[in-house]
Structure formats: C-alpha cells, structure tokens
Amino acid sequence: MKLPFGIEKLDDVLGGGLDKDTINLVIGRSGAGKTILASHWAAEGARNGENVVYLATTMGRKSCESYLGKMKFMEGVFDRIHWRFVRIDAKFLLPLTPEKLEESVVATIKTQPRDVDRIVVDSVTDMDKALGDPVLYRLALRYLSRLFQKNDVTALFVEEAPYMQEWSETKNLAESVILLDILRVPDGYARALRILKKYRTAHPLDYIPFEITDQGIEIRDGKFVRRNYEFEYRA
Numbered sequence: 001m002k003l004p005f006g007i008e009k010l011d012d013v014l015g016g017g018l019d020k021d022t023i024n025l026v027i028g029r030s031g032a033g034k035t036i037l038a039s040h041w042a043a044e045g046a047r048n049g050e051n052v053v054y055l056a057t058t059m060g061r062k063s064c065e066s067y068l069g070k071m072k073f074m075e076g077v078f079d080r081i082h083w084r085f086v087r088i089d090a091k092f093l094l095p096l097t098p099e100k101l102e103e104s105v106v107a108t109i110k111t112q113p114r115d116v117d118r119i120v121v122d123s124v125t126d127m128d129k130a131l132g133d134p135v136l137y138r139l140a141l142r143y144l145s146r147l148f149q150k151n152d153v154t155a156l157f158v159e160e161a162p163y164m165q166e167w168s169e170t171k172n173l174a175e176s177v178i179l180l181d182i183l184r185v186p187d188g189y190a191r192a193l194r195i196l197k198k199y200r201t202a203h204p205l206d207y208i209p210f211e212i213t214d215q216g217i218e219i220r221d222g223k224f225v226r227r228n229y230e231f232e233y234r235a
Contacts, residue, residue, distance in 0.1 A: 003118060003154050005037070006044035006073060009219035010193075013208070015201035018176055021152045022199075023145045025170050027159045028180030033191060033212050034158050035059065037180065038120045039068050040216055041156055046080035050117035053082045053109045057126040061085050073216040084108055088130040096136055101143045113151035122158040124170060138169040145173050175199045183207065183224055183231040190233070192224050209233065 004017030011017050018024050018041070028034050038054075045052040056064060061083070069078045092104045106112065109119070121144075128137045148155045159170050161179070171177050177196040182189050192207040207224035210217050224231040 003041070003050075004044055005040045006047065007040055007217055007219060009208075010217075013195060013203050014176070014198055015203070018154060018156070019200065020154050021149065022154060022175040023148065023173055024154075024156045024176045024178075025159060025174035026156060026178050026180065027161050027167070027171070029161055029163075029182060032180035032182055033193075033210070033217060034180055035122055036068070036071075036212060036217055037178070037193075038122050038156055038158050039071075040073055042081050042118060042120050043073050043077045045118040046077040051082070051111075051115060052080070052118045052120075053084060053111075053116050054120045054122065055084050055086060055108065056122050057086055057088055058123060059085070071214060071216050082109070082111075084110070088126045090130045090132070093127070093131065093140060096131075096139055096143070098143045098146070101140060102147055105144070105147060113147060113153055116151070116153050118154050118156070119148065120156045120158065123160060124157045125160040128168065134168075141169055141173055171197070176201075181207070185224070185231050185233065190224070190231070192231075207231065 001020040002016035003020055004011040026034050026037055042052050042054050064083060068074055086108055093101060127140060131137050131140060157170055176198040179194045179196050181192055183192050190209055191211065192209050194207050195203045209220040209222060209224060211220060222233055222235045224233055
C-alpha cells in the first residue's frame with residue numbers, strides 16, 4: 001500500500017508514494033522546501049481520512065497557520081492534521097532508553113502511536129542538537145524507528161543536510177530518501193529534488209526541477225544535468 005504526497009509527478013516516480021509502515025527521509029539545505037514537501041504528505045493523508053500527526057520543532061503555531069495554512073493544498077484539511085509544536089530538550093530524552101523515548105513521544109503526540117497512520121518529525125536535526133552526541137543520536141533514531149514500526153506508523157523524518165560533514169545515520173534507517181537542493185544554474189539558482197533511495201521502486205536519479213508557489217510544490221517538466229560544474233536545464 002502506498003501513501004502518496006498528492007503531487008502527481010512526484011508520486012509517479014515514487015511508484016505511487018511512500019510505502020506503508022516504513023521510515024522515510026526528506027533532507028536538504030535550509031530554504032529548499034523540506035517543510036512544504038512534508039506538509040503536502042501530511043495534508044494528503046488527512047484528505048484520505050487518515051490520522052496524521054505533525055511534530056514541528058522549528059516552526060511556531062502562528063507562522064504555520066499564516067504560511068502553510070494559506071496554501072492551496074491545505075484547503076479543507078489543515079485543521080484535520082494534529083499539529084504539535086515542540087522544543088526538544090535533552091532532559092525529556094535522557095537517560096536514553098526505548099521506554100523513556102516512547103514515554104516522551106506519547107506525551108508529545110497526546111495519543112498512542114498505534115492510533116497514528118502518518119507522522120512527520122520536522123525536524124530530527126533538533127533532536128541531534130539537543131543530545132549533542134552522534135552516538136546518542138544514532139541510538140535515539142533507532143529507538144524512534146522501532147517504535148513507529150512496531151505500531152505500524154508510516155514516518156517521514158525531515159533533516160537538515162550538513163554543509164561539510166558526513167550525513168547522519170538517518171539515511172541508512174530510511175527506506176526512501178528524497179534530497180531537496182538549490183542548484184547553481186547559468187542564470188542563477190533553481191530548486192530541484194532527487195530521489196536517492198526508494199526500496200521496491202525503479203526510480204530516476206535525475207535532479208527534477210520544482211517551484212514553490214501559493215499552490216505548494218509544483219514539479220516542472222524536464223531535468224537538470226551537470227555541465228561544467230553547474231547544472232543546465234533541458235526540456
């Protein structure tokens with residue numbers, strides 16, 4: 001069973017959407033459109049009558065309502081999503097055990113995980129910063145993933161892509177990884193996404209151009225190919 005984003009061209013290349021009961025990752029630089037893409041997925045779940053929880057650690061309620069709430073894809077479903085605006089503090093995670101993490105998750109989402117169909121964690125980077133230790137962060141990711149898988153929750157993690165160091169463990173835990181980037185092109189910059197990994201799906205590896213409008217994310221035709229250390233658009 002597939003859980004789509006509601007973005008036709010993206011769902012097509014993903015083989016219908018994200019696979020049910022899996023861990024998935026959207027990663028990219030700041031401003032690339034990660035939160036909007038994750039919100040598309042949450043909105044589509046709410047539109048289909050699913051129980052959707054969105055954990056927002058970098059966005060306040062008012063900015064969420066005035067920005068995401070006004071986008072076309074949120075019409076009629078914004079209030080059906082269970083928005084949880086939180087600030088992650090290490091004291092709610094430590095000492096780090098599966099039981100402690102589950103207790104914190106239940107207190108945050110205000111329901112039992114088994115009653116949730118889709119959950120967005122935006123972003124797990126805040127958990128990384130709160131713990132301040134890569135070993136603890138990897139352990140927390142594994143406990144969180146096992147909790148969702150045990151309760152048949154389909155999860156979408158959102159993560160900031162580091163500028164210099166290696167990517168985190170999240171990419172190895174996820175069954176699909178979607179990279180959002182801002183590419184240097186001859187006449188400036190352009191947003192593009194690339195599917196780095198998607199189990200059970202023969203997907204393209206090209207950079208797919210997209211734009212952010214008041215409709216949300218709109219996929220453009222064509223692709224970007226590298227040329228002389230830049231990217232050139234081809235129809």
